[in-house]
Amino acid sequence: MQNITIAIHGGAGTITPASMTPELEKAYKQALSHALDQGYQVLEKGGSALDAVEMAVVLLEDSPLFNAGRGSVFTKEGKHEMDAAIMCGKTLEAGAVAGVRNIRNPVRLTRAIMEHSDHVFLSGYGAEEFARKYNIDFAPEEYFYDKRRYQQWREVRDTDIFMLDHTDERKFGTVGAVARDANGDLAAATSTGGMTNKNYNRIGDSPLIGSGTYANNKTCAISCTGHGEFFIRAVVAYDISCLMEYKGYTLQEACEEVVMDKLVKFGGEGGLIAVDGNGKLALPFNSEGMYRAYRRGGQEGRVSIYKD
């Protein structure tokens, strides 16, 4: 299984050993490890990169630890609105949703849109109607309730603050996965609840093809996490792909330029995971930490949180 590769993330931000308990750190590492291994097994059995990224993201959406699916943060109205996207590097087909509510696994809905719709991007009620048609699971409001997230929101709900800097901690708990399968095909998927206390109907970078999510066999597959408004304006994922396609940069060079230089100057905090056509990986971030993990063919998986 030469060059099969998968990487996942569970968000970036002010994640330091001081802000973590040993129990919480263990729980994060276990959840990341589990999603990584399940995604890897898909690739090991000869499955597609698309199936692998979908599998890994579903498992991260099911964990209340991450800001996606079950653990999605609260909007200004005290609700959960989720954004997600998936993209196939071989065909450049993509599916995306914005502002969906009560969908258990938004990434499954993006896959259904990619495969069964002539459209790429559905939002709100139309996306939910589409989900009903394709038997995508819904979950009641209580399923998305998490005490920790609720408290985070209560502290800022009467303000215009729409991130977690009220505690001096900025954490962006979006989840994502990128993979290269045994055929050399690439795929990327990202899923998020957005940012705590975000304006209702606010859409972040995660579902925007080219900003938070992108895959192209010619270059790379990318899933981002960070302050979405900056990632949208910097068109981060496509920018990296373009540097590779038009300027001949390696994945590493392109990531370095965009995440560690351009975004930093711009004020955009966060990071991303990326894999190129040869299965080479880059996991750059300009924040304190990023929940991340990767595994290559024939090797053990590696899970990290802080700067190496």
Ligand code: ASP
């Ligand atoms: N990028 C996401 C957004 O702005 C947040 C995150 O990465 O956690 O919606």
